[in-house]
Amino acid sequence: MEIFAPDYYEEFKCIAGKCRHSCCIGWEIDIDSKTAAKYKKIHGDLGEKLNKSIVYENDGTVHFRLGKDERCPMLNSDGLCDIILELGESGLCQVCNDHPRFRNFYSHRTEIGLGLCCEAAAKLILGKSDKVNLVRLKDGNEQKNCNYEETEFFKIREKVFAILQERSKSVEDRVNVMLDMFGAQMILMSPLEWVKVFSGLEQLDEKWGECIFKLTLADKSVFDSPLPDYLQIPFEQLSVYFAYRHFALYFDGYDFSKIAMFISLSLNIVKWLCLLEIGDKGYIGLDGLANFARMYSAEIEYSDENIYKLQEMLAEE
Ligand code: SF4
Structure with missing residues (x-):
């Protein structure tokens, strides 16, 4: 069985006693x-x-x-x-x-990655400046042919990666191209209504609840503003991480358009939290961004209940 991982995978090191949000x-x-x-x-x-x-x-x-x-x-x-x-x-x-590794299993290969719920992993992933590639890990064997459905799946996902890494466009535009590719149309709800959906989900850490509550009081400009230039590459890394991790949901019965919507929604929530912080403090660094991504991951990605609720909501469209 081949094993694939993002090219940063082997750089990960647990920071143990220095970790502020220990697993x-x-x-x-x-x-x-x-x-x-x-x-x-x-x-x-x-x-x-x-x-x-x-x-x-x-x-x-x-x-x-x-x-x-x-x-x-x-x-x-x-x-x-x-x-x-x-x-x-x-x-x-x-x-x-x-921990914090996750795995997606396919017929001929396993894909492994680092979960954003770990602060060291989040900083590693979001701090990368080069476009991320998948690499075959040393302990994998030679490639075997996969079935037709998986072959098509990987071709489509490759296209998604290429769209999300198209640096001549803003990340927001790239995400729209991805949504268009699947004919995905977000449920007609305002950003504030989406934030209220998140405030009703199961919560692990009260700090996350406070962040989402602050967002419910945010000025409209927070939701309308584009990402500043210095956050474009970190958000590209975030979008590729979400695509790598969640497109596998296709084999659990979710169609591509719903997965693309889930990725778009996830990026938006983290983006709005960052823009709110920028509004308060004038700037957000890698630590701040990684912290919001980490919280999002722990609260949503690692909660089967929350993922299920959001996916079901998007599936209603
Ligand atoms: S969350 Fe990550 S860095 Fe922190 S203790 Fe766990 S594995 Fe180590």
Whole structure:
């Protein structure tokens, strides 16, 4: 099986103790059965701590018991993982070892990427200046023929990437070309009505709720303004990331036009948050942009419920 990834993929490095939004806080972490069995055999202080920190549910799921402020009990006060400190990264369960990676599976290849919900990944992706390409990872095998539907799918997605990376146009214009390519027409709702839809979705972090609430009070100019020049390339990277990750929904039964609309809507929400910040502070840097993208990803991309609600809403059109 071939494995593909964006060309920045191998540059990723977890910033661990320096991470301000650690994935070890606020997320319930399931432990795969192989690792759970391994943890049971560990003795000493670590074994005792693991024993106290793991919950075995009746339905067979095993997870860490989150502590105060929903911290993983293995995250120490220096922001470092006690399991890694003692056993190295190979001691982690599958979820922790994998995060923030995501995978899309096709018949002849797997595509892997870095999820924007991780602040280090968000800064890496949005900070790239060159056009992103997909590369075959070293551990992949030689290409095999894929089926007709997938061949057509990859051709269409290639076109989408080319449109989104057409730097003679603004990102907004490129997104419109993508929508036109699929005959997609957004539901006739004002930006403010869309923001209100987002304020009604499931929320993980109250800071996200505050950002969306601020947007509901924003001046009309926030929604009408174009992206400043210095945000064009970061938003190109964001659009390509969304396309790479979400066009795979086609094989879950969503048509291309709905996926294109979802991408357009996602870009708009992040854009409006940035424009609101620019209105307040005069500028937004990579940190600020990556933070909004990270929140968007954690709240929407990583919530099956929210993705489903938005996709269903777009499918009503
Ligand atoms: S969110 Fe990313 S950078 Fe932060 S601890 Fe998790 S993997 Fe590391």
